[in-house]
Amino acid sequence: MTSVATLQPDPAPIVACTVSRDVQNFEILIDDMEAELGEAWGDLGFEDAILFLDQPDAATLEFIAIAVDADDEGDLTRVGDVIRKAKAGKVKVILVANEVSPMALHQLMRLGADDFVPYPLPEGALHDAVERIRRPDPEPAPVAAPAEEPAPAPSFKAKGDRQGVLLPVHGMAGGCGTSTFAVNLAWELATVEKDAPRVCLMDLNFQYGSAATYLDLPRKEAIFEVLTDPTAADADSLIKTMQTYNDRLHVFTAPSDMLPLDIISGEDLGRLVDLALANFDFVIIDMPTTVVQWTEAVLTRAHVYFAMLELDLRSAQNILRFVRALKAEGLPHEKLRYVLNRAPKFTDLSAKSRVKRMAESLDIDIEVQLPDGGAQVTQANDHGLPLATSAAKNPLRKELQKLAKSLHDLNKAAETGRGK
Numbered sequence: 343m344t345s346v347a348t349l350q351p352d353p354a355p356i357v358a359c360t361v362s363r364d365v366q367n368f369e370i371l372i373d374d375m376e377a378e379l380g381e382a383w384g385d386l387g388f389e390d391a392i393l394f395l396d397q398p399d400a401a402t403l404e405f406i407a408i409a410v411d412a413d414d415e416g417d418l419t420r421v422g423d424v425i426r427k428a429k430a431g432k433v434k435v436i437l438v439a440n441e442v443s444p445m446a447l448h449q450l451m452r453l454g455a456d457d458f459v460p461y462p463l464p465e466g467a468l469h470d471a472v473e474r475i476r477r478p479d480p481e482p483a484p485v486a487a488p489a490e491e492p493a494p495a496p497s498f499k500a501k502g503d504r505q506g507v508l509l510p511v512h513g514m515a516g517g518c519g520t521s522t523f524a525v526n527l528a529w530e531l532a533t534v535e536k537d538a539p540r541v542c543l544m545d546l547n548f549q550y551g552s553a554a555t556y557l558d559l560p561r562k563e564a565i566f567e568v569l570t571d572p573t574a575a576d577a578d579s580l581i582k583t584m585q586t587y588n589d590r591l592h593v594f595t596a597p598s599d600m601l602p603l604d605i606i607s608g609e610d611l612g613r614l615v616d617l618a619l620a621n622f623d624f625v626i627i628d629m630p631t632t633v634v635q636w637t638e639a640v641l642t643r644a645h646v647y648f649a650m651l652e653l654d655l656r657s658a659q660n661i662l663r664f665v666r667a668l669k670a671e672g673l674p675h676e677k678l679r680y681v682l683n684r685a686p687k688f689t690d691l692s693a694k695s696r697v698k699r700m701a702e703s704l705d706i707d708i709e710v711q712l713p714d715g716g717a718q719v720t721q722a723n724d725h726g727l728p729l730a731t732s733a734a735k736n737p738l739r740k741e742l743q744k745l746a747k748s749l750h751d752l753n754k755a756a757e758t759g760r761g762k
Contacts, residue, residue: 355402358383361391361424362409368461371409371438374468388420395427405434405475407468409461410450412441422453429454434475438463444570444605451599458549458600494586498621500577504540506619507753510627510640511648514660518650519683521545522719523712524628525556526739529728530746531624532590539623539750542584544594544615546640547630548603551596557587558726561598569597572610577617592622603634612639619643623753633664638673647677651708652684653696661704678706685711710745713737 358379362368365385375383386394394400406428410421428435435454439447440461451458457471509527513520528543545553548569554561564583568575584592606614618625627640641647649664651657661680668675680701686693701708715729715738722732729739 356382356384356399357402357404358406359391359394359403360385360407360409361388363388363414365409367411368409368438368440370463371407371461371468374463375407378469378472388424391424392427395424395431395433400431400433403431403433405436405456405472407436407438408450408455409438410440410442411461412443415443415446418446418449421450425450425453425455436468436471436475438468439602444602447602448566448570448599451601458602460602494589496581496584496586496592498540498581500581500617500621502577502620504619504621504623506542506622506625507646507749508615508619508625508627508640508644509646509648509749510629510644511650512629513631514649514651514664515654515656516631518652518657519712519719520631520650521547521552521556521628522723523648523650523681523683523742524626525553526729526742527746528624528626529587529591529730530743531626531750533730534746534750538590539753540592540621541590541624541626542592542594542618542622543626543628544618545596545628546611547596547628548601548605549596549630550600551628551630552723553593553628554595556723556726557591557593557728559585559587559593559595561595563598565595565597566599566601568614569601569606572606572614575614575617577621580614580617581621594618603630603632604636606636608636608639611636612643615640615643624749633667638671641668641673641677644677646679648710649678649680650683651680653682653686653693653700658700658704661706679710680706680708681710681712682708683712684714687713710741712741715739 358375360368360371360375360383365372391406406424408421408424414421425435434456437447437450437455437458438461439458447458456475459467459471511520511524511527524543528541532538532541543553545551562583562585568580568583581592584594586592615625615627629637629640649661651661665675665678682697686697697708697711715736718733718736719729719738722729725732729736729742733739
């Protein structure tokens with residue numbers, strides 16, 4: 343006769359743990375862990391976590407979520423010990439931080455945390471972080487030839503003799519092609535003619551900025567130093583943090599480590615932007631999709647603020663939210679210029695009708711429509727090359743070339759008018 347004990351299912355293996363001084367201080371994290379994992383997770387203190395990670399039961403762990411707040415900053419050593427122990431056991435680490443200083447957060451990220459989410463947790467943030475860490479690690483690259491020399495820094499001296507045009511690019515939804523647009527528009531402006539303007543590209547997406555990837559540039563540690571101590575930066579030191587792509591385009595990349603978007607204040611970022619505008623003819627800014635405290639500093643200085651969208655409901659809803667927020671704060675929403683990426687072809691009359699209806703329902707003018715560049719765009723980005731270099735005849739490249747020429751001509755005309 344089978345005993346009752348044999349009929350009980352084995353408990354589900356623990357695949358994740360929260361690690362904190364007191365998990366009750368992170369109630370939203372508890373709810374999100376239950377929603378994500380059911381009962382297949384546990385909770386540990388910092389000392390218990392170090393002991394548990396040495397036990398055989400830890401072999402089933404996929405990740406740990408280390409929750410810290412301002413009270414933990416006085417003893418980051420034990421938090422770091424947990425991160426190191428987890429990494430030694432090949433356990434992924436998600437850092438959940440509540441009001442932790444940028445310096446402390448940066449220190450913990452450098453110890454090996456795989457992802458970071460702020461607390462209180464935005465809706466879906468934990469799920470997204472878990473999905474990211476569950477993606478398989480890329481195959482190790484084959485042994486390559488000796489590394490190339492790093493991209494040169496700009497050679498000119500800061501004179502403050504320019505009155506640059508600021509052109510931020512802001513995606514109304516993820517995946518709208520914001521970085522591709524910013525990088526390639528910057529390159530087209532930098533090569534628009536033989537005596538081309540001096541162009542700077544600033545990647546201000548401190549967490550997932552990809553301008554460095556799209557141009558195959560290293561990420562310099564000096565970027566972090568400027569962002570954490572912006573008051574010490576002058577025009578020369580700012581320019582020295584940049585790199586020059588093909589002797590034409592000057593790039594301020596995103597930092598090498600994931601940083602909180604509020605690591606710099608609006609006042610300090612505005613000062614850095616002003617330094618750039620005083621030394622470049624055009625400053626293109628790749629903005630994060632998230633609206634942060636320094637978005638206002640960029641918007642108020644912008645000559646044109648490009649809003650990237652696609653022909654879908656999420657873009658439409660986010661435009662309504664964005665414009666409503668700007669109006670509520672009395673910010674210059676009239677600077678927005680809407681750019682439709684992956685626009686329908688001329689022969690697709692049904693889709694073009696949808697574009698018209700979308701613009702009318704949102705009460706906006708879609709002034710720029712960019713065609714779908716297809717697989718060549720992804721290939722160019724993966725190879726770290728502008729479209730002008732890798733696929734000069736691509737329809738997307740041709741439209742960006744026209745836009746750059748138009749912006750350059752308008753700026754020359756404005757300069758001529760000022761000179762009279």
